[in-house]
Amino acid sequence: MTIEDAQKPAPIIRPATVADLPACAAIINDYLDQTEWLPRTKSHEEVAGIFTAELLQKRTVLVADAGGEIAAYVSVADGFLYAIYIAPGYRRSGLGKILLDELKRQYPAQLELTVFELNEAARRFYEREGFHEVPERRDDKTEEGVPTLFMRWRSAA
Numbered sequence: 001m002t003i004e005d006a007q008k009p010a011p012i013i014r015p016a017t018v019a020d021l022p023a024c025a026a027i028i029n030d031y032l033d034q035t036e037w038l039p040r041t042k043s044h045e046e047v048a049g050i051f052t053a054e055l056l057q058k059r060t061v062l063v064a065d066a067g068g069e070i071a072a073y074v075s076v077a078d079g080f081l082y083a084i085y086i087a088p089g090y091r092r093s094g095l096g097k098i099l100l101d102e103l104k105r106q107y108p109a110q111l112e113l114t115v116f117e118l119n120e121a122a123r124r125f126y127e128r129e130g131f132h133e134v135p136e137r138r139d140d141k142t143e144e145g146v147p148t149l150f151m152r153w154r155s156a157a
């Protein structure tokens with residue numbers, strides 16, 4: 001299914017509330033369950049435990065709300081993108097770009113992030129959206145045992 005499906009309302013982007021946090025945790029927990037190349041280093045409960053009211057004070061968390069269903073979330077602070085996760089039924093429909101464009105508006109100078117080297121879909125997405133790798137900030141010693149690349153977007157202005 002895609003967001004063009006008649007039954008699904010177009011998602012609106014809004015700041016997350018505490019009530020949205022279990023849905024955000026479920027999106028990332030499902031992703032971890034379904035991604036074979038990424039070893040799980042935190043239990044479902046530990047992941048859910050990250051999604052607290054304190055998180056909303058430390059970071060800007062935005063959700064894509066599709067008629068009450070949380071289709072995606074992003075988490076950012078100081079121009080560093082900590083997370084962007086789209087629920088499977090909403091991927092490749094432009095929602096990631098909509099969320100990233102909103103973050104570019106909030107951080108017009110630059111945005112930075114890390115991405116697992118094996119996450120080819122996300123790397124292609126970030127490259128398409130103007131991010132470039134900063135090779136010297138590659139990390140070969142992650143907790144997960146999968147190297148991460150550091151990527152940066154800078155406004156053309």
Ligand SMILES: CC(C)(COP(=O)(O)OP(=O)(O)OC[C@H]1O[C@@H](n2cnc3c(N)ncnc32)[C@H](O)[C@@H]1OP(=O)(O)O)[C@@H](O)C(=O)NCCC(=O)NCCS
Pocket residue numbers: 031084085086087090091092093094095096097098114115116119120121122124125126128
């Ligand atoms: C990566 C992600 C955030 C992109 O969001 P999205 O809403 O799917 O992206 P958009 O629809 O705006 O853009 C899609 C583009 O991203 C790239 N892309 C996304 N998924 C892809 C895949 N499975 N294979 C190849 N390219 C892919 C392509 O360039 C694609 O363009 P195309 O569909 O015209 O080929 C989303 O797919 C996702 O949440 N993935 C799982 C979680 C994840 O990996 N998060 C990033 C952690 S660093």
